[in-house]
Amino acid sequence: MDREWNDNQPIYRQLRDRVVAMILDGVLKEGDPLPSVRNVAAEYRVNPLTVLKGYQQLVDEGLVESRRGRGMFINAGARNLLLQGERQKFLGEEWPRVRATIERLGLKAEELLNGATHGSSSDAAPAKTAKLNRPEEER
Amino acid sequence: MDREWNDNQPIYRQLRDRVVAMILDGVLKEGDPLPSVRNVAAEYRVNPLTVLKGYQQLVDEGLVESRRGRGMFINAGARNLLLQGERQKFLGEEWPRVRATIERLGLKAEELLNGATHGSSSDAAPAKTAKLNRPEEER
DNA sequence: CCTAGTGTTATAGCTAACTATAACACCATC
DNA sequence: GATGGTGTTATAGTTAGCTATAACACTAGG
Structure with a gap:
């Protein structure tokens, strides 16, 4: 897990998305406990309330069940x-x-979809000279 | 006319993206004026300051030039x-x-490539009343 | 009972995004 | 120079997202 946040979306929603991804990937199976609110908050240096908000979304979606004093658990059928x-x-x-x-x-x-199946090698860009050069076009 | 805006991103950035799309699609050509701040604000029932903020981004990116009292114009090479x-x-x-x-x-x-292939890159003549087109797809 | 781990709630403060309203600065045209 | 169109700035208020800090409620294990 990276410790970086995307500016385009609130943290709590990104948090929700990560858990969703982990469920889909089978990293978290039904019945498993989620990483605790406090742990995640510490690990990602984020406020516990923010984590809770993300988790709460999962509860609202019926994906996760919360048991006070014990933890939050992936629901069956999630x-x-x-x-x-x-x-x-x-x-x-x-x-x-x-x-x-x-x-x-x-x-x-089509080409994009057929590219290599690189899981998370984030740099898939051809990276044509990223310079700030004005394109040599006539004006 | 209802759901004009996407919840995932601030309005001023969506505004910026729409103009960008129009430039890429050739609806707005270099030298053309952007729809005026006040017009857009009225048309979309949004605050003029919000529109200005979106437009200002385009200026910062070097895509658009602002001429006080006259309007904002697409730069050459944009x-x-x-x-x-x-x-x-x-x-x-x-x-x-x-x-x-x-x-x-x-x-x-397969599934992804099949769906409505939505118009080719060469579109028919654009409407003269330069409005801010919604980027593709209705809901 | 005590402790250390859970989820949850309560205050309070900050910033970004958006809003309403108004005024200012500039330009073209009549 | 008055008018009506531009962009721009100023004030001020609301809301959502995030933060810090603290306390409350519950559970499992000693």
């Missing part, structure tokens, strides 16, 4: 619920937007 | 600048994340 819900959300909202961007940038969705 | 910058940003940040999600959800390239 993974399945997610596979359905997240798929629909992705296909209905995110993918159309992403696809539009791809075409707008003159990229080929 | 589209080219964008094609480079946005591509890199997309490939380096957004796409890896999206790709991870795709794999996590067990989606196949």
